[in-house]
Amino acid sequence: MLVDVVRTQGGQAMPASLYALEDSQTPSYSLPGDLSVDVAIVGAGYTGLSTALDLARRGVDVVVLEARDVGWGASGRNGGQINPGLKFGPDIVARDLGPDAVAFSQGAVDRVFEIVSDHAIDCDIRRGGTLRAAIDSADIASIEALAREAQRHGIEMHLLCARDMASATGTDRYAAGLLDPAGGQLNPLKFVRGLAGAATELGARIFTNTPVSAASREGGRWLLRTPRGQVSAKSVLFATNGYTDGLVPGLRRSLLPVFSSIVASRPLPHHLAERILREGQSLFEIGTVTTYYRVDARRRLIFGGRGRMRDASGPGAFPSIAAYAERLWPDLRAVGWEFGWNGRVALTADQYPHLHRIEDSALACVGFNGRGVAMATAIGRELARLLIDDPSHRPILPVTPIRPIALQPFWPLGVGPALAWARLRATFLR
Numbered sequence: 351m352l353v354d355v356v357r358t359q360g361g362q363a364m365p366a367s368l369y370a371l372e373d374s375q376t377p378s379y380s381l382p383g384d385l386s387v388d389v390a391i392v393g394a395g396y397t398g399l400s401t402a403l404d405l406a407r408r409g410v411d412v413v414v415l416e417a418r419d420v421g422w423g424a425s426g427r428n429g430g431q432i433n434p435g436l437k438f439g440p441d442i443v444a445r446d447l448g449p450d451a452v453a454f455s456q457g458a459v460d461r462v463f464e465i466v467s468d469h470a471i472d473c474d475i476r477r478g479g480t481l482r483a484a485i486d487s488a489d490i491a492s493i494e495a496l497a498r499e500a501q502r503h504g505i506e507m508h509l510l511c512a513r514d515m516a517s518a519t520g521t522d523r524y525a526a527g528l529l530d531p532a533g534g535q536l537n538p539l540k541f542v543r544g545l546a547g548a549a550t551e552l553g554a555r556i557f558t559n560t561p562v563s564a565a566s567r568e569g570g571r572w573l574l575r576t577p578r579g580q581v582s583a584k585s586v587l588f589a590t591n592g593y594t595d596g597l598v599p600g601l602r603r604s605l606l607p608v609f610s611s612i613v614a615s616r617p618l619p620h621h622l623a624e625r626i627l628r629e630g631q632s633l634f635e636i637g638t639v640t641t642y643y644r645v646d647a648r649r650r651l652i653f654g655g656r657g658r659m660r661d662a663s664g665p666g667a668f669p670s671i672a673a674y675a676e677r678l679w680p681d682l683r684a685v686g687w688e689f690g691w692n693g694r695v696a697l698t699a700d701q702y703p704h705l706h707r708i709e710d711s712a713l714a715c716v717g718f719n720g721r722g723v724a725m726a727t728a729i730g731r732e733l734a735r736l737l738i739d740d741p742s743h744r745p746i747l748p749v750t751p752i753r754p755i756a757l758q759p760f761w762p763l764g765v766g767p768a769l770a771w772a773r774l775r776a777t778f779l780r
């Protein structure tokens with residue numbers, strides 16, 4: 351299927367997500383020619399723009415170079431769930447990355463709310479909590495263990511029984527749940543465009559339609575080559591996550607760029623909106639294949655999961671995801687699906703985001719494992735300090751070498767069978 355595109359004012363192509371069709375007013379800026387700056391950032395998603403925002407706030411001369419458009423990557427088309435924490439519970443995160451990383455990843459949601467409020471970003475942000483949903487007994491055991499861990503770490507979470515879950519979700523699918531009241535939701539494209547606007551107001555320059563085709567070191571500076579000129583910079587951040595190409599040797603092979611897909615319904619009628627997550631919660635299911643959903647500010651059900659492992663779009667492009675939603679709420683069939691789109695999340699072998707130092711004056715920060723709304727936004731302030739060489743600053747993530755994943759080029763072959771099995775399990779077993 352051909353990917354539908356939305357033409358924006360600047361002539362850039364955005365994926366045909368609900369967000370892009372509702373808000374197609376992004377300006378585009380072209381690199382005027384060769385430039386010399388303090389810091390250059392490759393990639394205009396949450397990671398690149400939150401870093402640019404903090405650098406600009408400190409008066410650093412920073413440019414962001416984006417191959418397509420602001421938010422064209424995952425940041426402008428994700429599920430909009432602002433979920434606290436990392437993939438693992440606080441005990442494992444504390445063991446692997448240290449206690450500061452637990453506090454940082456839990457507080458990442460607050461950082462999103464802070465940026466939105468400081469810069470008056472209009473992005474339908476709402477704090478309704480993050481709800482983890484358990485389907486079978488193994489999942490119940492895992493959320494009960496997480497609840498105990500959270501309590502030991504002083505993190506507020508509430509266990510919900512099957513009846514509470516049915517009342518919160520309007521389906522009897524779930525055996526239990528765990529509510530983290532810190533979580534929230536937002537419109538991801540409005541947020542990333544708001545970040546770009548805030549960074550620009552503080553002096554950052556953003557150049558779209560500017561793919562960086564080569565990065566090299568010359569005379570102690572970085573030289574980034576683009577079709578419209580070269581950018582010379584003291585330091586560089588590669589913030590390309592699931593859209594990482596061959597720019598940094600080995601980086602693409604250290605990530606699995608797995609697709610996540612979303613279908614969006616027509617606005618729900620009142621009787622359904624009153625049943626499904628009426629308090630604005632963002633929900634994700636625990637399991638091999640994550641299903642996630644929320645109801646947005648216009649009462650659309652934004653329902654995501656794993657679909658095709660290639661670019662696709664349109665309301666009929668992800669029939670298995672839509673069918674699962676209709677199984678949860680049969681009344682949805684009468685409502686209908688209006689949008690469908692997908693995008694790449696970057697998985698890492700250890701399921702943590704990775705921070706790499708490249709020839710000591712460049713960084714790469716990638717691998718948000720489908721958790722970047724909060725983490726990639728919050729990490730910007732960290733990355734900014736590292737890029738301007740604050741010697742007192744100890745990074746929140748360990749700086750690790752780039753390690754290619756074995757057989758990475760064959761990843762779609764592995765994902766296919768795993769996905770098929772998980773779908774069977776989700777459809778026929780309880």
Ligand SMILES: Cc1cc2nc3c(=O)[nH]c(=O)nc-3n(C[C@H](O)[C@H](O)[C@H](O)COP(=O)(O)OP(=O)(O)OC[C@H]3O[C@@H](n4cnc5c(N)ncnc54)[C@H](O)[C@@H]3O)c2cc1C
Pocket residue numbers: 392393394395396397398415416417418419421422423424425426427428429430431432433560561562563589590591592593594595597609610611612642654691692693694695716718719720721722723724725726
């Ligand atoms: C369908 C979907 C649903 C998701 N749902 C959620 C969710 O609900 N909650 C959550 O927390 N996370 C979610 N995520 C993950 C989240 O969106 C990402 O973790 C986050 O957006 C990563 O931000 P980023 O800035 O690091 O990368 P991206 O936003 O992907 O930006 C990378 C940018 O780099 C640019 N680029 C790449 N190479 C070059 C180059 N050579 N030159 C110039 N530019 C280049 C790309 O064009 C792209 O715009 C989801 C992701 C997807 C795809």
